[in-house]
Amino acid sequence: MLPDGEQETVPCAARGNVKRREEGVAVGDRVRMLRQNGTGVVEEVLPRRTYLVRPTVANVDQAIVVAASGQAIGHVGVCGP
Numbered sequence: 001m002l003p004d005g006e007q008e009t010v011p012c013a014a015r016g017n018v019k020r021r022e023e024g025v026a027v028g029d030r031v032r033m034l035r036q037n038g039t040g041v042v043e044e045v046l047p048r049r050t051y052l053v054r055p056t057v058a059n060v061d062q063a064i065v066v067a068a069s070g071q072a073i074g075h076v077g078v079c080g081p
Contacts, residue, residue: 003033012040021045026058 002009012033018025025031025045032044048058 010035010038010040012042014042018042018045023051024056026051026056028058028060030059 010033014025018031023045025042026048029048030046031042032046033040033042050060051058052060052063
């Protein structure tokens with residue numbers, strides 16, 4: 001976990017209530033944690049603003065969608081008409 005305003009991560013474990021969440025915990029989730037001897041314990045997962053299923057991430061501000069059509073248009077390496 002990377003606490004707000006800090007540069008180094010803190011290794012954390014999740015409390016039972018966090019582990020049993022139906023939605024689980026996703027990359028990007030904001031949590032409330034308790035520090036103990038250089039490590040942390042995740043006490044609560046805060047409400048999410050956004051959520052993507054694949055890949056599982058939360059609180060995303062921007063996303064780029066890339067898709068391919070069934071048939072290529074034009075020729076590779078050719079510019080112009």
